Amino acid sequence: MENKLKQLPQKAKEKQVENKKFFARLKKKPPKKLDYLMQELHESVFKETDCLQCGNCCKTTGPLFTNADIERIAKHLRMKPQQFIATYLRLDEENDFVLQQVPCAFLGHDNYCSIYDVRPKACREFPHTDRKKFQQISHLTMKNMAICPAAFEVVERMKEALAGK
Numbered sequence: 741m742e743n744k745l746k747q748l749p750q751k752a753k754e755k756q757v758e759n760k761k762f763f764a765r766l767k768k769k770p771p772k773k774l775d776y777l778m779q780e781l782h783e784s785v786f787k788e789t790d791c792l793q794c795g796n797c798c799k800t801t802g803p804l805f806t807n808a809d810i811e812r813i814a815k816h817l818r819m820k821p822q823q824f825i826a827t828y829l830r831l832d833e834e835n836d837f838v839l840q841q842v843p844c845a846f847l848g849h850d851n852y853c854s855i856y857d858v859r860p861k862a863c864r865e866f867p868h869t870d871r872k873k874f875q876q877i878s879h880l881t882m883k884n885m886a887i888c889p890a891a892f893e894v895v896e897r898m899k900e901a902l903a904g905k
Contacts, residue, residue, distance in 0.1 A: 749886045766902075767876070770873075778870060778894075794851070794888075798846075799844075801887055802839035803860045803866070810837065813859075816855060868881065869881065869895075
């Protein structure tokens, strides 16, 4: 897995031009059953993927924390929301709450998340490959392909499935 993760950013970069063209075509004329296909591909890839063997998302990027996330996690940790913010979060350039640092403070050495049941919405939805109107988040998907081997695989299978259509 370690080797695969080291190669992933380069592989994603090599596919960037191809993927930009692919996503541009998808945006212009999305196939009728794209959401259904994406759900199918997402489920198929994640049946073969053990996120606990990877954890790269938690090691390299941080999610946005909504107010609801902050309230829920703070309550779980028996903290006041302001105390949670002061301890773990900072405001980014766009005034969103994000982690003060990565890897995530809640990620264990075994890649388990200590707040998994109350984790932020962005973590629950990552890598967003099963989202409806998938073609509208191509910029995010291309970014995630360099972080998440499963996202990379979903896109590769999607290109294969839609080849010639």
